[in-house]
Structures are given as C-alpha cells and as structure tokens.
Amino acid sequence: MKYITLLGATGSIGLQTLDVIGQHPEEFRLFAIAFGRNIEAGLDIIHKHEPEMVVVENEKIKQDLSIKLANQSIDILVGKNGMEEVSRHPKVDIVVNAVMGSIGLKATLTAIENQKKVAIANKETLVTAGHLVMEKVKQYNVSLLPVDSEHSAIFQSLNGESVNSIKKIILTASGGSFRDKTREQLEHVTIRDALNHPNWSMGAKITIDSATMMNKGLEVIEAHWLFNMPYDQIDVIQHKESIIHSMVEFEDRSVIAQLGTPDMRVPIQYALTYPSRFPLQQTRSLNLLEIGALHFTEMDKIRFPCLQFAYNAGKIGGTMPTVLNAANEAAVDLFLHEKIRFLDIEKVIEQALERHDTVNNPDLNTIETIDQQTRESIYRSYHY
Ligand code: NDP
Numbered sequence: 001m002k003y004i005t006l007l008g009a010t011g012s013i014g015l016q017t018l019d020v021i022g023q024h025p026e027e028f029r030l031f032a033i034a035f036g037r038n039i040e041a042g043l044d045i046i047h048k049h050e051p052e053m054v055v056v057e058n059e060k061i062k063q064d065l066s067i068k069l070a071n072q073s074i075d076i077l078v079g080k081n082g083m084e085e086v087s088r089h090p091k092v093d094i095v096v097n098a099v100m101g102s103i104g105l106k107a108t109l110t111a112i113e114n115q116k117k118v119a120i121a122n123k124e125t126l127v128t129a130g131h132l133v134m135e136k137v138k139q140y141n142v143s144l145l146p147v148d149s150e151h152s153a154i155f156q157s158l159n160g161e162s163v164n165s166i167k168k169i170i171l172t173a174s175g176g177s178f179r180d181k182t183r184e185q186l187e188h189v190t191i192r193d194a195l196n197h198p199n200w201s202m203g204a205k206i207t208i209d210s211a212t213m214m215n216k217g218l219e220v221i222e223a224h225w226l227f228n229m230p231y232d233q234i235d236v237i238q239h240k241e242s243i244i245h246s247m248v249e250f251e252d253r254s255v256i257a258q259l260g261t262p263d264m265r266v267p268i269q270y271a272l273t274y275p276s277r278f279p280l281q282q283t284r285s286l287n288l289l290e291i292g293a294l295h296f297t298e299m300d301k302i303r304f305p306c307l308q309f310a311y312n313a314g315k316i317g318g319t320m321p322t323v324l325n326a327a328n329e330a331a332v333d334l335f336l337h338e339k340i341r342f343l344d345i346e347k348v349i350e351q352a353l354e355r356h357d358t359v360n361n362p363d364l365n366t367i368e369t370i371d372q373q374t375r376e377s378i379y380r381s382y383h384y
C-alpha cells in the first residue's frame with residue numbers, strides 16, 4: 001500500500017488524481033490533502049477518502065472547516081508550513097504536487113529532502129527554481145516524475161534510452177483557446193472566451209496560460225530541467241488534435257512519440273505506478289481511424305510572444321525565470337479579475353523582465369524575495 005499526500009486536491013489535477021487513487025484502492029491510500037479555499041470540494045474529498053491530515057490556505061478557512069468536521073478526528077494545518085509538514089510525514093510514500101503556482105516550491109523541496117517519490121504537476125516550481133529542485137533530486141537520489149502530459153510523453157519516450165543520444169525534444173502545443181484568432185481579434189477577447197479550451201478541461205490559470213502560449217513557455221523551461229536539455233534542443237510545434245503528447249528525436253533520426261486521447265488521468269497514473277502500468281477505467285482508447293488525420297504547424301513566436309519570453313528568460317537563467325513566472329501569475333490574476341485586458345498580460349510580463357537585473361545561481365531566499373517583489377510591484381501599478 002502506498003500512502004499519498006495530494007497538494008491541490010480540489011483542483012483539476014487534484015480531482016483527477018483522486019479518481020485514479022479511487023480506481024486502485026488496493027494500491028493507494030490518501031494520507032493527506034492540501035487545498036486553498038474550496039471547502040465544499042474539500043469536504044467531499046474528506047468524506048469519501050478519509051485522509052488523516054488536511055491543509056488549508058489560512059486560519060479562517062481552518063475555522064470554517066473545523067466547525068463542519070466537529071465530530072471527526074482529523075488534523076487541520078495551515079499554509080506553506082502545513083504543506084511542508086504533510087510532505088515530510090514519515091507515513092507518506094508519494095507526494096503529488098498539483099497546487100497552482102510557485103507556492104508549491106517549498107513543499108516540493110521538503111518532500112525531496114525527505115526522500116519521498118514526487119509526482120509533479122506544479123510546473124511553476126520548476127520554472128521558478130529548477131536548479132534548486134534538480135540539485136536536491138540528485139543529492140537525495142529521489143524520483144521526480146512528470147505529470148504534465150508533454151513531459152510524461154517525453155519521459156515515456158525515453159524509457160530505456162540514453163539521454164546522451166537525444167538530438168532534440170519536440171513539445172506539442174494544442175494552440176489554446178485562441179489558436180485561430182489573429183492578434184487584432186485578440187484585442188477584445190473576454191475571460192469567458194479565454195477559459196474555453198478546445199481539448200482539455202483544466203484550472204483557470206493554466207487555461208489562460210494555454211491561450212497566451214505561456215503554458216508552452218513554462219513547459220520548455222520545465223523540460224530543460226527535467227531532462228537536462230539545452231534550450232536550443234527543445235522545439236515546440238503546434239498540433240491541434242492533442243493526440244501526440246510530445247516526442248523525442250534521437251541521434252539516428254528515429255523519433256519516438258507517445259500518443260493517446262487527451263486525458264490527464266493517464267500521465268497522473270503513470271507517475272503513481274511507474275514503472276508499472278495499471279488499467280484505467282473510462283479512459284477512451286485512441287481510435288486513429290476516427291481521427292483520420294493529425295495536423296502540425298509551425299509555432300509563431302511573434303503572434304505568441306510569451307513563448308519567446310520564456311525561451312529568453314530560460315537561456316538567461318538565474319532569477320529571470322523566477323520573474324517570468326511571478327509576473328505571469330500576477331498578470332493572469334489581474335486578467336481573471338478584469339483589471340487588465342488579454343493582450344496586457346504579455347505587456348506586464350515583458351516590462352517585468354526588462355526591469356529585472358538577473359541574480360545568478362540564486363538561493364531559496366533570493367528566489368522567494370524576487371518572486372514576492374515582482375508580484376507586489378505589478379499589483380501596485382494596477383492598484384490591486
Ligand atoms: P486548479 O486551479 O484547478 O487547482 C489548483 C489547486 O491548488 C486547488 O486545489 C487550489 O485550492 C489549490 N491552491 C491554490 N492556492 C493554494 C494555496 N495558497 N494553498 C493551498 N492550495 C492552494 O489548477 P490545475 O489543477 O489546473 O493545475 C495545477 C497545477 O498543475 C498547475 O501548476 C498547472 O500548471 C499544472 N497542470 C495542470 C494541468 C491540467 O490539466 N489542469 C495539466 C498539466 C499541468 P482551492 O481551489 O481549494 O482554493
């Protein structure tokens with residue numbers, strides 16, 4: 001039996017992880033969950049899976065939840081410290097990090113330091129401090145397993161291969177909600193338009209990231225760290241069907257790809273069961289005859305400047321990706337609260353990057369400070 005801590009349990013990845021856990025009760029048991037504020041969804045999970053510990057965002061949510069759980073014995077913790085505590089607990093075998101944003105960084109580091117297997121959906125952690133995470137992975141010799149579908153595809157394509165024989169990694173991008181719109185048309189798109197992703201149903205922030213193409217930018221940086229790949233060996237192509245989840249070209253020109261219907265439960269489960277594969281109920285088989293044709297187009301980094309920002313920030317390194325991530329989190333938040341328009345997201349990020357003087361090889365404290373300063377300065381300029 002493997003005991004699981006699930007950070008971000010009430011989110012899109014969190015709920016799909018619970019579905020996977022629920023399909024294999026003889027293999028997995030939910031030990032602890034962390035979520036933000038969604039008490040309703042949190043209570044549902046607690047009643048169904050009976051975790052021993054729960055972490056919520058703040059004291060107020062803790063109080064509200066405690067009242068609802070008055071006659072149950074369950075530990076309720078708060079905030080980043082709480083997430084660290086449930087990630088280091090001796091009973092835990094696997095930590096699934098599915099929180100949104102760089103708030104997941106410390107818990108990831110703590111899980112690694114305590115030699116837990118880590119299934120990572122929380123890409124912002126790798127973007128903001130990839131060097132620290134990978135250093136610890138090496139030092140503590142732990143498995144860091146990708147949940148992001150593209151990275152799971154690459155991981156699966158690399159099974160039994162030597163990383164030295166890779167020519168390049170090719171990430172596929174669906175193109176997001178606005179793939180068929182011109183930049184002129186993007187001037188007036190609404191939040192509702194942006195949240196309507198053609199292929200995947202995901203949390204709000206990543207859906208906006210997909211529309212700006214920042215999601216793919218973050219994934220380029222994520223791939224750089226997970227697979228130790230130089231940026232000029234990471235390509236992105238648009239593939240609107242989301243059937244090929246990504247691929248690897250080797251030195252001998254062989255290309256290995258991973259295919260499947262778009263369903264996040266597949267990469268989530270693979271991260272939990274690796275190196276085994278378990279059955280997955282409900283997930284549909286890929287029917288290529290039904291699909292008929294797969295399409296590929298070049299990524300336009302002028303139409304999608306966020307992708308270019310990510311390559312640039314990744315190549316500069318140091319604290320530049322920290323600023324990229326923090327500025328993006330703040331800008332998307334402003335857009336979701338109707339403080340800025342869609343195309344302002346990229347402007348806010350570009351300005352933050354231009355203003356920043358990179359600090360090389362930053363420690364955790366420097367990263368946290370710069371992350372905080374970047375957000376505060378953006379929120380201040382929009383009086384938010
Ligand atoms: P959601 O917005 O759906 O969920 C985010 C989760 O994080 C929720 O459980 C939320 O709690 C929790 N959370 C937010 N803030 C805090 C906080 N301060 N303390 C504790 N918990 C918090 O996001 P997704 O599931 O879509 O994405 C999660 C991560 O996975 C992201 O990094 C994303 O990029 C990545 N990812 C997602 C994919 C997808 O298909 N959704 C695909 C690949 C990667 P609450 O809602 O209760 O406030």
Ligand code: MG
Pocket residue numbers: 148149150219
């Ligand atoms: Mg992805």
